[in-house]
Amino acid sequence: MTLKKTFVAGTMLAGAMTALSFMSAGAAQAQGELVMYCGVQEEWCRAMVNAFERETGIKVSMTRKSAGEVYAQVKAESANPRADIWWGGTGDPHMQAAEEGLTVEYKSPKMGELQDWAVRQWEQSKQRTVGIYSGALGFGYNTELAQSNKIGEPKCWADLLKPELKDEVQVADPNSSGTAYTLLATIVQIMGEDKGFDYLKALHKNINQYTKSGAAPAKAMALGETTAGIAFMHDIVTMVVDKAPVKVVAPCEGTGYEIGSMSLIKGAKNMDNAKKFYDWALTADAQKLGAEAKSYQVPSNKSTPVPPQAPKLTDIKLINFDFAKYGSSAERKRLLSKWDNEVKNLPK
């Protein structure tokens, strides 16, 4: 019997060692700690963490995930929250979390320094989430392919319907991507619901692929896999800065935008530190880290220098985006299922 027992005992020992080796988490430091879920690019997250640690001595444990993933996780953890603050990522999931009471109200002393759109977001969410950056929706095209396909220079949403662009436009599926949902809501707000859906049906003929991720069309353009692509303009700018033959377009009819947001998690174990971070993240010093980390969104603090590469919100015709209506889960479900039934299943 001995070997069988050794076998069992060995397995158990390995199991116990595993448990032990992981549970010896480091002791808290003098200044306390902060658990942060970060919804933007790794560099930017990392830069924020380092700067905040240097300034306050608070130890930050940061996990980077996409906004939808953070939302799903915060919701799943709501009985025993692990995170203190959720910083970054597109506004819809933040609004959704606010609606479901997963986050808490907070009025920062820095509110006066913010742009109107950031304050409006905060008011619409009943003080539960605040704008930290924003980015306009737009499209881009691969200049080399546009030349060889003789497409000219598309300038407006309407130009994307040109027959020369058949099978040459890429956009994400609004069911999976917040970017594409922003497109859906934007078109509906610019053209009205009926005309808007007519537009989307016409656009469907030119779409070669509904991607899963919102930024994928930007990459596909850079690689030459598609001629035109619809995405957030700062995502396309990242490709341009990387020297891809891509041109960014701010549509002439006007366009919608996202507000990257920040929320305090309800039941946070380090609420005081989370509030410290919240106040700090709204300062100009903290917000200028974005451009340094090659993220070209427009910061929400009025006195933050806007990076030169960033698409200027003043040059873009922004619509008055109704985040309260189009961010609510009922309206979103309705629009998405309408899009599924009327647009996505159309024959090409």
Place this chain on the structure above:
Amino acid sequence: MSRATLGWIVLGWVGFALLPWYGFERSAAPTLADYFVSGSALVHGFRGAWWLLPLLVPLGMALVPVVRPKAESKGTWLVASGLLGLALIVLQGFTIGLNGWTLDILKGLFGDPGPRQAGMGYGAALTSTAFLIVLCHGLAARGWCRGDAFVTSSIGIVIALIIVFVFFPVSTILASAFADNSGNFAPVEFVTKFLDKSIWGLDCLTSDLRCGVAWNTLFLGLLVGFGTTALGLAFALIATRTSFRFKKLLRVMSVLPIITPPFVIGLALILLFGRSGALSAVLFEWFGVPRSRWIYGLPGVLIAQLLAFTPIAFLVLIGVVQGISPTLEEASQTLRAKSWTTFWTVTLPLMRPGLANAFLLGFVESLADFGNPLVLGGNYEVLSTKIFFAVVGAQQDQGRAAVLSIILLAFTLGAFWLQHAWLGKKVYTTVTGKGDAGLPLPLPRRVALASYLTAIPWALFTVAVYAIIVVGAFVRSMGRDYTPTFEHFLTAFRVERAEWGLYFSGSAWNSFFATVKVAALSAPLTAAIGLLTAYLLTRQRFSGQRSFEFGTLLSFAIPGTVVGVSYILAFNVPPIEITGTGFILVMCFVFRNMPVGVRSGIATLSQIDKSLDEASLTLGAGSSTTMRRVVLPLLRPAIVASLVYSFVRAMTAVSAVIFLVTAEYNMATTYIVGRVEAGEFGLAIAYSTVLILVMLVAIVAIQLAVGERRLGRRSASTASSPVAVQAVP
């Protein structure tokens, strides 16, 4: 009373009276006193946690047979003690939570909020285990499994682990299939969600509309299942039955795809076959083949999955093909069967368990695969990505994800039953103790030809894909800017010399160390539990065996996203509160990858004649010696397969871990996914090449440590070959 039983009873007391019953807060710094006595259930019990004190009753009951060692009632006392102990622990654990009573009824009866308690710690874990083992020993004493306490304990442990780490979390999320968004029971909503046209529509048969996602998934799964089995068989036949010169190389190459992090194969395929891909450019310029996007959709996903999962089929089949005894084939030839007839009627049927298992794994892997459809799927939708985006996408509809998971689960289980029906009750034993000095027959000419024609182009194709990957790691931006650079490696893996030693300043080091640690810990655990389960399933007979087998397969069948979310739902609150630790990652990997250990173990074990075990036992060896000297050495290919697979999987899995990673335990794949999302393909590919190297080293190390199986057959070099001559048809 055996010493083992006594030991476990003592451990049960130790867990209750000495070790800390509750887990520590993550930010707390426990002192030595917290570890011993003062945090124990006994002390807590007398200080107000009255619900822990009833546990003294079953602990006392276990002592009865110690004090009064009378044979008849011994087992009954142990069984009663174990059952009562486990029941009490489960009862108090699930009714008293972090914020008081967990059930509304109790709140109404005894007042809100009621007593509180934290998650279980070492003490609780040890005592629960002790109760379980005591129960199993009791059952053995009452004559279960021929009174073999080792067998009953093993079965008990595996069942308990499966219940805790598979059934419990999965049931929490599947329950949400029957709930509406606010969590109320809504069966009607389930039916509407289930019958949705986007799932079951058949429009693609009659028009150019799309078919439902369920049919897409099934069709892809079947293609991949057949494809991987055929390719795997071709590789396995070449590796074992021919004198092909580059066998070793072929082996390495066929294993490469399995150790490739997700997205990378898809990315490489785009860079090769995409509209502006390298091969498309050549075809366009030389032959005028117009550039198109054919790679996005079914063809792309199919190719990527064939590349990725053929190695699994190969790993399963090579053990089986090696194990087939030449005796039967020689007998067939002596009876004047031509070599083709022999292959078709003897060799191939003997491979059935291997073929069926390889097919099952390919099919299930294809169903659960997430990375390839994400990158290459185009407009061809499959269940796994649908489920992921039902959870994290703009819909944020967990119920829908659960409904889709149920469909996915049904497909997997269907495949499982079909496989069983096909294998039937036939016997596939070929490794017996009898004189078996035959030389494996060379393949009939057409089989050899077919194998070569399948395997070699495929191997070349694999080489091309990997060439792209290697190049991608060393150029600035693959597909656009081919300036050579080390930039990507420096960003990820920079090491600086500081005054106090080396400082790992690269951005990937953290996740790299965490990944290696988790993978290295989960691999041996996975292999041990998987092979133990396989041993129980093939060598022991007990009631409920089939549902036991089904339970082991369950976690494999459920898509990673669902497993990830369900692990948070189940393990974020007491009694088992382990989210945020590395432990949960290890457990997640162990139970997701265990089925491969089980499958390859079963495939190999069903070839090994029981009479070998019996002979060893008859000659006076204990069952431990039998296991060590006879069974385990014959199981070597299965051990290698499950160790390699679980190590590799722990390093490359994405969807399940996205929700489980924390700042401390970030995994390499989530880092890579983040890079791919940000469009930094170069960095993602560079990191992947490093991971590939690490895994290659690990595989070689595992091979060396476990060693080859020797079946005591003549090798081709020493044999003058009268047999080989007959091979010419």
